[in-house]
Amino acid sequence: MSSHYPTTTQQKTTKRMKKILIVDDEPNIVMALEYTFKKNNFEVFIARDGKEALEILEKQLPDVIILDVMMPMVDGYATLEEIKKDDRLSHCKVIFLSAKNKEKDIEKGLELGANLYVVKPFSTKKLVEQVHDLIEN
């Protein structure tokens, strides 16, 4: 898929490309996210559920992980707990992405150690800004 998407050649030589891992089981949402972040010069990795995500994380060290909560097999919360156990991933920023917008859900997400909790439906433009903010700090 990544071959469809253009990249700006200038940015390639000056900085290292930021890596982002998108974990969500909805293909259409993944498609939109993938396009957006590739357009913004990210190297995009995709996992469809927590299990796949953890497998990818064994080899890669993304700067940001966008994590959906409701997934089959291993859900977002469990995945985050696993991530937090791994010292290598300590500097990864994690953004929860969920349609669950109750206070207790947001609190739970943040307590588990997410850096940000974004509620669906979201604005792709805003999400990119939030990701940049997170990485710069």
Place this chain on the structure above:
Amino acid sequence: MSSVGLLIILALYMLILFYIAYWAEKRDHSRWTNNPYIYSLSLAVYCTAWTYYGSIGVAANSGLGYLPIYLGPIIIIPTWMIILKKIIRISRVNKISSIADFISLRYGNDRFLGALVTIVCISGIVPYIALQLKSISDTFHIVTKTESSSNIFYDTTTYACIALALFASYYGTRYVDASEKRRGIVTAVAMESILKLVFFLIIGIYVTYFVFDGFDDIYAKASVLENFDKKNSVGGLTGGINWFFLCILSMFAIFLLPRQFHTSIVENNKETHIRTAMWLFPLYLLLFNIFVFPIAWGGNILFQGKGLNSDTYSLLIPQFFNNNALTVLVFLGGFSAAISMIIVSSIALATMLSNNLLIPYGFVGSLQNKSQEKNNKRIIRSRKIGIFLLIILAYAIYRIFILDYSLVSIGLVSFVVIAQLAPAFFGALFWRRGSNKGAITGILVGFGICCYTLLAPYALGITDSTSLFIQEGPWGIELLKPFQLFGLDYLQPIPHALFWSLFFNVMCFAAVSVSFRGNYRERNYAEMFVDIDKYITNHEDAFVWKGTAYVSDIERVLQRFLGEERTKRALSIFNLKYNIDKNVATADARFIKFAENLLTGHIGTASAKILIASVVKEDEISLPEVLRILEESKENIIINKKLTDTSNELQKISEQLKVANEELVKKDIQKDEFLDTVTHELRTPITAIRAASEILHDDEDVPFEVRKQFLQNIISESDRLNRLIDKILDLEKFETGKQKIYLSRNNIALTVEKTLASVKQLINNKKIQVSFEDAGKEIRAFYDEERIIQVIHNLLSNAIKFSSETNGLISIQITENESNVAVTIHNNGKGIKHEDFEAIFDKFYQSRNQNVKKPIGSGLGLAICKQIIEHHKGAIWAENNVKEGATFVFTLPNYNTTENN
């Protein structure tokens, strides 16, 4: 029969009785000792040597005159269910142990009245005991053919009497608490009752059928004797009135005699035993009396003209025929009759003596300061000495006074004396106005008249009409002739005395009670006695008392008699009963009454009151106030009952409400969860639509292919959203019953084929094999085809989604039985856990553990399937009968479910 031989037989007999008493004591609560027959038979202590010997004497001399003594009880016994039950309840609740306690408690717990009743009882009963001893002595001498010696030390009965006194004093005082049951004595008395009846029947049968040839034979031979007719009629009006009074006398006696009060009331364990007694006791009396007439007239026939004492015919007849064994048997029967009376009466009298005379007027003060053991020892010792002395006193009276009178006459005198208690006693039960002064006055006056008209003449030995005193009255005053007071001359001495004594007794009792109202304490007890049924459950509530009292003070007093442990236990029972905190220091009226009750068994009601009163400070309380409090407490009892009933109902309702509430809460939670999941599900396609739209809007350089893809996403997600909304609405309609289904007979195999065709693309995409063997068959069932297609479609979608990736296989089978058709859809690959079999049909099924799992599909499909199938009156479920994969089965009826079968 030699004296020594007879003594040995007696000793053996006593030993057997001793053993029975001992054995009964050991057996706690066994049905042998706690049953209604033992109780009813123990009441037969009413029949003493008087019945055994005396009746025969009366029958031989004055015909049917022996009957009234038994008619009285038989007539009054039907009232036992009411009256006796009432007395038993009052006595149980107040721990009353004697008739003196009963009367004195009712009239204000007054010790003087208790002492007076005790003296009356002793005066009445000790002569009676004396006559029992006389009968033992006389019959002993007849059987051994010896003379009674004027030197008491040579007379064997002296020693028998001493032995008896020792036995009674030992066994009668096993327990300090006089209101505790004496199983041993009661059982022994019941045994004796059986024995005396049996022996009497034996001698009766012997005389009637062996000496003579039956009742007719005796009647024939007797009727030729002189005065036969005269003796065997009632005797006209005078005779009738005499009979009447004798009946009344015995009616009273059956309640008032101390031995009767003791066996029927104090020793009663269960109110229901009264029912047995009510038929067994009259039966006993009747049986006893069958052979009195034959024996009496048989004796008259055999011994006419010899002038023998007809009391002893039952011994003389077998002796006449040299039947030694029978003679001894008869003697033993009479002996039993006598000693059961002596033992029970002396115990009852000694209890009264100790509780109502010795302790209240004697050493109650010193009991306060001693330890429990010392106190109890003293009390028991006083009772032991009491019993012993009373029996010895009776013996002395017998030697001094009663050498010549007939048994019956002494017995009747005794009855008349006891009858003086009748107005106060029955007034206690039914008349609230009866007062202490009235009772005392009545009893004193009645007793006085008794003495004048009966006791004095008998004691002075001037009962025959040769005495001047009898003939002309004291100082010649004709109206005061002892046997014809105020000119009443057609009554025999006994009924005469009864009439006048009771007349003045009742008059004084009523007049004084009405003129001098009792104090509040009497009024309180009056209420508690007359209305016992109202107060019985919480009788302590009915006790009115005002003042200052401390629990610790009263506790100390209680410990002097009950000991520390029993006191503690009693207190905790009290606190539990009235729901009182055990740390409360002050004592209220209920506690006072409770404490008095506990002591009553040991030392009598009067002494208990004295002791408790000595450690508390009572305030004066006026009669109107008492009446007011009693009214209030009566109302309270009624309100309490209503409250308890209402509270029970409320409890029931509250339980029901709790259950209903839990249901609602559950449903509420379910609804919340449902709403949560629905919004989440709806937001997911919206998220995809929004993201794609935003990209297309903001980015100008989206490549053509990508743009097409995104627009396609928007379309398909919009469709998805729409379908979801449809499903939710569908489900809602099913659940609220608004959904219509159109049933008709259809071919289920065809329906399956149709549905398979619609998912053909998906099947081919995943390269799944489908096995449907029943394709092309005609299998009829009754259903709405559109809906069932929906169901099969859902199940197939699931099967496709979860079948194995590499060699997916879906197999479908249709089976039929008489009432329905079953469709089974199986896919290999992912199976379903056993514990989830039911849960997957829930809306937005979530598995049991807390992790949030994404539902299969939208999560609603299976829920809708279940609703559809159930609306068809079918069933749908999951199975795991194959090793791997999932199996779903649903059934549809093959008959028309809308028609009534």
